[in-house]
Amino acid sequence: MSKFPKKFWQDKSPADKKNQKRLHCVASDGNVGYSTSNAPADSLSSTSEASRLWFVQNESSLQHADAMSLEVGRRVVYSSNPEVTCASESITHSCAQIERELNPMLMPRHVAIIMDGNSRWAEKRGLEPSSGHEAGLQALKNVVGLSRRWGIQVLTVFALSTENWLRPKMELDFLMNLIERGLQDELSNFQKEKICIRFIGNLSMLPESLQSLIAFVERSTWYNEGLKLIVALSYSGRQDILQACQLLVAQAIDGLIKPEDITESMIDDKLLTTLVGEMRNPDLLIRTSGERRLSNFLLWQMAYTEFYFVDAFWPDFGELDYKKALLSFQSRKRRYGSRL
Secondary structure, eight states, X not given: OOOOOTTEEEEEOTTOTTOOEEEEEEOTTSXXXXXXXXXXXXXXXXXXXXXXXXXEOOGGGGTOTTOOEEEETTEEEEXXXXXXXXXXXXXXXXXXXXXXXXXXXXXXXXXXXXXXXXXXXHHHTTOOHHHHHHHHHHHHHHHHHHHHHHTOOEEEEXXXXXXXXXXXXXXXHHHHHHHHHHHHHHHHHHHHTTOEEEEESOGGGSOHHHHHHHHHHHHHTTTOOSOEEXXXXXXXXXXXXXXXXXXXXXXXXXXXXXXXXXXXXXXHHHSGGGGGGGGOSOSEEEEOTTOOSOTTSSTXXXXXXXXXXXXXXXXXXXXXXXXXXXXXXXXXXXXXXXXX
């Protein structure tokens, strides 16, 4: 039988009249889930869907009534059946080992993430896209916390592209409400953790209530000196470049600059990411869900960004996945076109 990591244990529950073994699990958010050994697979009780815990009976349980396993994310972390491969120790040890291997001196200053796969995550489980977006919000909260803890200075996340406005209205309405609710719930935490949050994109396309809330949250966190969280919402990389060029053309028409004097740095200074200062260009891009393209995200800014692609859908992207991405980044030599 696999040894439980710190947050997993097994005991005898006095509330169980038959004195059956009850499996307890405390998720990273502190919520408890449990099931008895002979309970059906869908009987897991949990105080929060955000804990993303599942109790599953494997194929062996058809022959062995007391065979059971607990799956967190997509990994089995406990099983009473010795024939079931159990990853609890390997996951715990892997996290600790990678934590030791990460070099604080080689951390990327700016990490960008394309949070992809919410709807497919939900579809795979027979759920509505809204459930995927809810789970994706929990994953974002986790990654924000980890980024702050590990010393990442800027985190830019792609929440909605201009092309995404072609999605069904019901899904978009839910997403707007979810973002609004998430900002209201997290504002006090932003203040507590000194997180400075900014939004980039064509915000005029958002509902007026969300526009007002975004303006309030930005003002409220303006002087926070911790992690800078940049949310690309209704954003287009091509439009970002276009609006920068239009600003420079206007200056040239007014006689403030000459066309031949326009430089790359001048364009760079007109992009929406200029609010980040010298760290405006990401060091590392992470994209989830197995897709391997930029999808119109920070096209100019990622000329020399290191890419890392992971097959996991965004709601499943957790601490170990993030650590592996950072470790991959630290193993690379960035030449910027020169020879080292």
